Amino acid sequence: MGKSETKELINRQLFYLKKNNKLKFLGHIFTSLSLGIISLSTTLPVSARIPEELISCDILVVGAGLSGSAAAYEGLLAGKTVCLTELTDWVGGQISSQGNSAFDEGKQQRSLQHFPRGYNILRNNIARFYNRQNPGECWVSESCFLPSHGHQLLYKQLQKAQKIGNGTLKWFPSTVVKEIKLNANNKLIQSVIAIQHSPADPGLDLYKEPLSQTIQDAYTYKDSKRFKKRIIRFEAKSQENSSANWFVIEATETGEIIALADIPYQLGLDPLNHLNPSSPTKNRDPYCVQGFTYPFAMERMTSIQTQNKPIFYDKYEPYYGYDNDNRLAHFDLVFTYRRIWSPRKGRLVKTGPLKVNEPSPGDISMQNWLWGNDYRPGTSQDNLIYTRKQLKENGQLEEGRWEGGLRTETLKKGEELSLGFYYWLVAGNTDSRLGNNIKKPSPNHRLLSGHSSPMGTMHGLSKYPYIREGRRIIGRPSYDHPDGFSINEIDISTKDYWNNFYRTSLPRPMYQRVWSTIANLESRIMTLSNRPSYLVTRRTHATIYPDSVGVTQYMIDFHPCMALSPAEKPGNLERREVRVAHGSAHPAQIPLRAMIPQKIDNLIVSGKNIATSHIAAAAYRVHGFEWSAGAAAGTLASFSLEKDILPYELVDDLPKQESGLQEFRQKLESNGNPTTFPQAMMFSYLQGK
Template sequence: MKSLISITLLTTFLTPYSVTATPLRNPDKTVNCEILVVGGGLSGVATAYESLLAGRTVCLTEITDWLGGQISSQGTSALDERPTQRAKQFYPRGYLELRNRIQKKYNKLNPGDCWVSDSCFLPGDAHNIISRMLKDAEKQGRGKLNLFPNTVIKDLQISQDGKIIDGAIAIQHQPTKNAPPLNTFTLSQTIEDAYNYQNSSRLDKKIIRFLPKQSQRNHQWYIVDASETGEIIALADVPYRLGIDARSYLEPSASSTTNDPYCTQGFTYTFAMEATKEPQIQIMPPFYNQYAPYFSYELSRLANFDLVFTYRRIWSPNKGQQTKFGGINFTTPTPGDISMQNWTWGNDYRPGTAKDNLIYTRQQLQAAGQLQSGGWKGGLRTEALRKGEENALAYYYWLTAGNTDSQLGDGVKQPQPNHRLLTGINSPMGTVHGLSKYPYMREGRRIIGRPSWGQPEGFGIWEVDISRRNYNDEYYKKTLPTDMYRQLKATLAGLEATSVIRGEVSPDQAMKRSRSTIFPDAVGIGHYAIDFHPCMENSPPEAPGNKERRGERRGAGQAYPFQIALRSMIPQKIDNLLVGGKSIATSHIAAAAYRVHSFEWSSGAAAGTVASFALRENIAPYQLVDDLPRLEPKLQILKDILEKNGNPTAFPDTSIFNQNWQDWK
């Protein structure tokens, strides 16, 4: 522990790296693909999985050396699932296979005996399981997987008419001779180097050019942006949203009357800590006092260390005694138990202003030169990453040695010295410093879909499409302008919508539909609560007395089972680009539900299937939906393929006449 603090934090955070003065050379390697998948998280893996089963040649890039995103490199290896969907086992086939392989690995689905999920496990095992799944899919479908870990996309070659990505340039890195191994340094220390064409004192680079497979008609190929923050949509400069959307009849619970691109959900560097029999020496990080005013158990019913430790416990070799706190049942920790920490008023880092936001807006990217040729550096604020890393390590110290609580006052938090931070290449996070290789991202850039009937400014999935919120609450009638309120009630009225619009039925008398919006172009499913980790009001986030952005949690709450519309995956401008994961066309509030594990897999399964189908039919994805609401025969063929392959596009009994969704929990 002492060496970690003194060397990794004090020294390497301050140690500069030198860049070898060599000019940009020609690509070291050219690789041909039918489908280029950018991002090896769950959405990217699912895209590759389905593409390989369809017999396609796939190139898959990932910034870290682990596949799996949320459940591996980001450390959140606790599956977020809703009870009804889990009970019915109604998931895409690849996600079910993932769960089955976890069960087989440990002879149980929940080796951590956590209480937040039915499945908590070790991140490194998730990477190994997923890697095996892709190899098996490659063999079964007779596809070809070209895997590029430690690789980032640096530049795109776009056709003169701006409609096609003709090629992509990537940089793959490895440690230079005599340099420490990968995962010695934190992401903030390496990310700018990783996007630099030149070699450095830490990293040697290989430049890779991706091009369409030569045997394809018209050299047709597809690029899928499955990155965590929407890197390719930013680099290709297609229209997108970021942060809070302005209040409207589609987003009536928005916390602002105007857009605010700086307030995205908080990001989290997770870490693993082990319960020990004997007290451990806990070394205070030099930056601890800067972040200590932020930390809290948050609520009295959660103010119990054992409760927090077991919340996302990922390994428990010896089952403890059954106990209860705040109405929650769990087993007490025993020595050897390992907990992964992901706590809102803990290692969440929640900047929300133009001074400290993590994900750069288009204007910030332009000002920084990142949209110029060769200027792309990942689109993130390195300083925000660094502070998120410090905040996480300070939170570990607070858990084990702290005695303050920013929300609950004095006397609540007690030291818990019988624990140690797990560090080293062979630790659960696979890093020398003990933090996850990449932060857990809850929100990124979200595309604006192409103009569609009912949404002439661009398709999107909004709060009202999925939320169970009671919009008869007086807040909406008092806050929304009269016309906006009437539009809201008409949108929610289902079969009575036309009568409300015509004035034949009073908005307050219209019966609210009790299901999510049904999309004719649905290609996937998801179900989760609208779950917020709001940005903070002021900068810096950890400032004493700082509060969450007012009104942000109004949009939080339960959601109906929902669908993924194909239109939400098709960006404007670029015809051979598809989007999966958190960057599909959702609003800020809807995105808070469209971000968890099974949804990411479903969106990726859809992307892989759509791309493979488009290659087979020699058709662009937008052509599958451009005549809606009129009948789209090829869209129906695509949906049949998804369903036949075990990738549901709708929940059981989905119909405009079925209003019985209240029992779905």
């Protein structure tokens, strides 16, 4: 940058300070210049604003869902300064801002409470708060509760961790990341620029409008009629020379930092191969991503309520249905499925194939139903999460032009689908699955909305949609994954790959490779049955990873994309054969290599964005997994700072013994964050459990 350009930059900064009375920030600018945070080679996008505040951290966690909250929790207990940003104003993600406040857990893992320490504390705090484990008496889970309480209890837990560990929590609600700045060799994130928004008018509610109407504004630098903006630059707390003086943890729901940093990742369906032999496509399909959902809460009333038909209802009515199984065609069965509050325990009554606690006035149900409010686009015309190609085409990868990477029209349709589903439940009489004249209206209910409602929004929908799948990194090449590390179907599935479907549908060379891979994986550990690997007809346990840093258990569960666009098109069907891999999975591990992205050395990837295939991601997406991955990420950042190492150095010499890796895993275990399952549980499939 020449002298004239330098002068112009400084003049722009001074003009901004004078105009906005930010004289206090003047010192920050010259401090930043001296430290190299704002260099004389810096250029600013035309639309950018000068950051009004510099915030320093040891660990910056982007996204305060369960994974991000878990990372912050462990960082605080380790005594670190943790900056935690979140697009909404609630911590907790699935259990709060996304409205999915019903723990999805594997039965064995739950029976042993073999979860990370922070997750167990959260579960126990919920039980103590309500004086019972399942305040909603739901039947999908052993713990269903109000999303608003999920935020309150988790935030208190973070505050307590701050006090116990002598850490510092810097909480930034309603904040989005706009830009990341790399160092000279593009290996480290040097700083992050974010935008925090608040109501332009103190009398306005942030959640008067649904997300589709506000998200683009939230990512815009300029103040608007809706929002007042505060521009923040996050930087390392320590400026000492070291391997990395801070770490950024990617814990967003869709992998925003992954896209912004432009590191290798994948979206949607993987090509059919020996590692994912149930994939329905020979080519990669980035548009067929698992469906997303806007949950809402509804209350049983003593009398019939006036129900207003949405103007868009007719467009979505052909989608709504109970299920393919007419035994589930009962309103009370759907209502109690995710009932999140019941003031009294009703008597057991037979409803369809199940016995449920009879609902009564005052009961509140959260709705998250496949053929109800799951919105499942699957083409390049309507996909929610933009691919890298689409991001380049719409300019979001250009400096200062990031807008969140989501298609707002699809968000809007998801919102409309959900509000229409409420009307269908209380007033509809059609059924796309079972035909008409089966569904009966249930008008004695009301949609709960308002600031004090369970979802905390004026419109009644969750603050952010429940996202089942986002951008998944491709890990670094490894000794057993030369093209980049990933967890795959064959690593966790209990499928019998000897059956006729695989024998007849897979090309012979691929089929043989499936079995050679299974034989190799099975031979790495002695099975309880002592059978030779060539006699094993399926996996007897999940892959055992030498770098495991967490555990998870859940079935491979799909909410597949629809075949045609738009997703709500009458007669539309799920994408063919996406459910082939659907079914049980072994208790599994979370390998460290799945959390280490390519290119950038101080970025740690957590939550649903770790390196998995589309099929494996269907099991690696639930509440307990998110916390386990987040706990590992927060501990890893703290450990790396203390040891002055970079995370990849813990695994770059595998399969040889890595002393640093063993020390790190021992730290996780001693902190109450398990990295393995008990052997009997790992081999429970052979025992018929």
